[in-house]
Amino acid sequence: MKRLIGVMFFLLVLFFNGQSQEIKVSDFEGLEPALYKSNDTTYVINFWATWCKPCVEEMPGFLEAATAMKSEKVRFIFVSLDFPGQIDARLKPFVKKHDMADMVILLDDPDSNSWIEKVHPQWSGAIPATLIYNSVDRDFYEKPLSYNDLINIIEHKME
Amino acid sequence: MKRAVVFLLALAFVNVVSAQDYSPGDKAMDFELKNIDDSMVSLSDYPDANGFIVIFTTNHCPYAKAYEDRIIELDKKFKSHGYPVIAINPNDPVAYPADSFEKMKVRAEEKGFTFPYLIDETQDVAKTYGATKTPHVFLLERENGALMVKYIGAIDDNYRDAKAVKKKYVEDAIASLKAGESVDVKETKAIGCSIKWKD
Numbered sequence: 177m178k179r180l181i182g183v184m185f186f187l188l189v190l191f192f193n194g195q196s197q198e199i200k201v202s203d204f205e206g207l208e209p210a211l212y213k214s215n216d217t218t219y220v221i222n223f224w225a226t227w228c229k230p231c232v233e234e235m236p237g238f239l240e241a242a243t244a245m246k247s248e249k250v251r252f253i254f255v256s257l258d259f260p261g262q263i264d265a266r267l268k269p270f271v272k273k274h275d276m277a278d279m280v281i282l283l284d285d286p287d288s289n290s291w292i293e294k295v296h297p298q299w300s301g302a303i304p305a306t307l308i309y310n311s312v313d314r315d316f317y318e319k320p321l322s323y324n325d326l327i328n329i330i331e332h333k334m335e
Numbered sequence: 336m337k338r339a340v341v342f343l344l345a346l347a348f349v350n351v352v353s354a355q356d357y358s359p360g361d362k363a364m365d366f367e368l369k370n371i372d373d374s375m376v377s378l379s380d381y382p383d384a385n386g387f388i389v390i391f392t393t394n395h396c397p398y399a400k401a402y403e404d405r406i407i408e409l410d411k412k413f414k415s416h417g418y419p420v421i422a423i424n425p426n427d428p429v430a431y432p433a434d435s436f437e438k439m440k441v442r443a444e445e446k447g448f449t450f451p452y453l454i455d456e457t458q459d460v461a462k463t464y465g466a467t468k469t470p471h472v473f474l475l476e477r478e479n480g481a482l483m484v485k486y487i488g489a490i491d492d493n494y495r496d497a498k499a500v501k502k503k504y505v506e507d508a509i510a511s512l513k514a515g516e517s518v519d520v521k522e523t524k525a526i527g528c529s530i531k532w533k534d
Contacts, residue, residue, distance in 0.1 A: 286492070302467045319529075
């Protein structure tokens with residue numbers, strides 16, 4: 177019986193792991209509402225890709241901050257600019273390894289000139305780039321951020 | 336709290352520190368950089384050119400790779416009209432070994448680059464021009480002996496699929512210049528790989 181429960185639990189874990197493997201894909205129109213929410217939550221929107229070395233290097237700090245701020249009104253969204261043809265080969269394995277599927281969305285919208293300024297007028301298009309906003313103001317960083325950077329910025333925003 | 340403010344100010348300051356950053360209409364500086372054939376190349380080496388398609392690009396960047404064939408096409412199409420491509424790799428090869436001078440030679444050979452592929456070792460040219468990422472295009476035109484920036488940004492509006500391109504920004508800009516008209520779209524933005532600056 178105990179073993180049966182063990183097996184069922186294992187299957188359940190497998191099932192949910194399989195579920196969390198699906199990556200949401202959107203064009204900019206679909207993503208845009210997530211960049212302009214007006215409520216009591218602070219949003220951290222990170223633009224990244226698995227092919228972008230500084231993005232991959234800063235990711236552990238972001239995930240650590242997301243975990244540390246889990247009980248706060250802070251939401252992290254990781255907008256992947258990976259090539260849609262590389263979802264299975266590159267994005268899924270990375271997302272699975274870092275257990276971050278529920279925070280990832282792939283932005284598939286190649287005409288980036290039409291939407292970069294809508295994310296932030298300061299953005300040149302280089303990644304990593306991070307928008308941190310709430311209903312009061314918006315900050316934009318076109319450079320890597322560390323765990324300490326993030327905690328400082330977010331805490332300042334929430335004051 | 337006070338510490339957080341100081342910290343945020345420091346962060347903001349770092350954001351501001353970047354050299355000249357050209358805008359369309361600015362006068363561009365000439366440079367002298369080492370080409371993959373070990374010769375030194377300057378824009379003044381091309382007295383007959385009407386202008387230049389200066390493209391900051393790298394070996395490693397998937398977005399730059401996606402445009403390699405289109406960069407070769409631009410050079411083939413416009414060199415004879417007096418607008419040759421000058422490619423410049425500004426990346427730090429310590430952080431990105433794929434962008435070393437030796438690897439630049441290999442990549443140029445593999446792809447059959449028809450244009451100079453220069454290394455910006457000090458990164459001064461990229462900083463002066465205001466390149467932030469690769470690929471990043473600066474279209475220059477000669478006016479009364481000076482090189483003026485006419486367009487800054489992307490090559491076209493679809494990195495992924497050359498056949499699905501609707502707007503060929505660089506080609507359209509050159510067509511306007513050749514017709515003696517002002518460039519319609521002077522600046523565009525596109526996703527690219529951030530240039531790794533040396534410490």
